[in-house]
Amino acid sequence: MSGMEAEAPVGLKHKHLLGLEDYSAQEIHLILDTAESFLDVLERPIKKVPTLRGITVVNLFFENSTRTRISFEMAEKRLSADTVNFSASSSSTQKGETLRDTAANIEAMKIDAVVMRHSAPGSCLFLSRCLDSVIINAGDGAHEHPTQALLDLLTLRRRLGSLEGKRVTLVGDILHSRVAMSNIYGLQKVGAKVQVCGPAPLVPRHIQDLGVEVFWNVEEAIENSDVLNVLRIQLERHNAHHFPSLREYHEEFGVTADRLDRHASDELLVMHPGPINRGVEIASDVADSGRSVILEQVTNGVAVRMAVLYLLLGGKTREH
Numbered sequence: 001m002s003g004m005e006a007e008a009p010v011g012l013k014h015k016h017l018l019g020l021e022d023y024s025a026q027e028i029h030l031i032l033d034t035a036e037s038f039l040d041v042l043e044r045p046i047k048k049v050p051t052l053r054g055i056t057v058v059n060l061f062f063e064n065s066t067r068t069r070i071s072f073e074m075a076e077k078r079l080s081a082d083t084v085n086f087s088a089s090s091s092s093t094q095k096g097e098t099l100r101d102t103a104a105n106i107e108a109m110k111i112d113a114v115v116m117r118h119s120a121p122g123s124c125l126f127l128s129r130c131l132d133s134v135i136i137n138a139g140d141g142a143h144e145h146p147t148q149a150l151l152d153l154l155t156l157r158r159r160l161g162s163l164e165g166k167r168v169t170l171v172g173d174i175l176h177s178r179v180a181m182s183n184i185y186g187l188q189k190v191g192a193k194v195q196v197c198g199p200a201p202l203v204p205r206h207i208q209d210l211g212v213e214v215f216w217n218v219e220e221a222i223e224n225s226d227v228l229n230v231l232r233i234q235l236e237r238h239n240a241h242h243f244p245s246l247r248e249y250h251e252e253f254g255v256t257a258d259r260l261d262r263h264a265s266d267e268l269l270v271m272h273p274g275p276i277n278r279g280v281e282i283a284s285d286v287a288d289s290g291r292s293v294i295l296e297q298v299t300n301g302v303a304v305r306m307a308v309l310y311l312l313l314g315g316k317t318r319e320h
């Protein structure tokens with residue numbers, strides 16, 4: 001994948017963050033280490049540093065988002081960058097303007113970076129070839145969601161220390177999940193053992209070729225995991241029935257307190273990228289239990305996005 005073409009501002013080899021597939025373990029650890037120091041900033045009474053003063057970031061969201069959009073905007077503001085939010089529903093894309101033209105017009109207003117969420121896999125790579133700006137992928141279809149995986153890694157590293165050999169199981173709709181792909185790449189690079197579990201129609205064929213173990217039974221998966229990362233059933237991306245009903249999905253694959261009581265180790269952690277569908281992929285009492293690190297993931301997301309913005313854009317402030 002592209003992204004290697006420009007100067008490395010402060011330690012990353014890439015100009016963009018399009019995905020974790022081509023990021024090295026060293027780069028991932030650099031982002032996580034940098035995020036740790038931004039977590040300290042976020043604990044201060046004044047949670048703001050002047051690091052990206054003079055930098056302008058446009059948040060270009062063509063798909064709905066709560067966590068990622070607010071988290072990026074907050075990270076940009078905490079770093080003193082100027083931020084502009086774009087919403088597809090109120091933009092001229094409704095009048096037929098293409099992504100390339102929309103982005104080129106925004107770039108003509110002198111910006112430094114675009115954070116984009118789009119339903120098309122590869123749209124961030126496409127944008128990186130059209131623009132001079134730094135491109136950060138906030139989720140492109142079922143391809144990748146790299147900052148989600150980075151915040152998942154930070155959350156696990158803070159809880160477990162080294163992730164070497166830790167068994168992390170992604171449970172649910174693997175086929176339609178950009179979070180799954182970025183987690184597989186990221187976790188493997190830091191030495192974790194990645195496993196998946198879900199109904200056969202929602203597990204990509206040949207996923208074992210990525211070095212991933214597959215469980216078809218959720219109780220067996222729970223018994224053999226240190227961490228469950230529970231994924232939402234992405235009905236909006238389904239173009240066929242992959243299981244009879246949500247109730248039956250929950251009965252067969254739902255992560256419930258009863259299943260955890262019977263099969264999990266006391267230390268097993270439960271993650272979820274959100275949004276949660278309580279009572280479908282995860283029982284409400286599990287989402288709110290002591291095993292759950294779901295809100296820690298959200299907190300860590302701001303620091304991870306500050307780290308990514310700083311590492312990709314920090315060098316630009318010195319050019320000004």
Ligand code: CP
Nearest residue numbers: 065066067068273274
């Ligand atoms: N985890 C995640 O990407 O959530 P949003 O869709 O709310 O951004």
